[in-house]
Amino acid sequence: MNKIMFLCFFLASFSAAIADDASETEAEKVQFAIRNAGYECEQVSSTKTETTWFDGTTTNVICDKIYRFLIRFERGGVTVEVISL
Secondary structure: HHHHHHHHHHHHHHHHHHHHHHHHHHHHHHOOOOOOHOOOOOEEEEEEEEEEEEOOEEEEEOOOOEEEEEEEEEOOOEEEEEOOO
């Protein structure tokens, strides 16, 4: 019984570590797209990604806890739209 509980805790902590790595990679990708568009983004505060079948991927981003951006990844291109500065 103890072995099963240990295994569950181990797998839960391992999956949480993988999720942290994925969010860091996504934050770097989003920050790069914002900077390439000519805007400043020192730190990505939060991201919310939505994937649709026809429109590609849309990410709502908050940078430096103030600035909001909407980033669209479509057909190999990236569009950065400023929601609020």
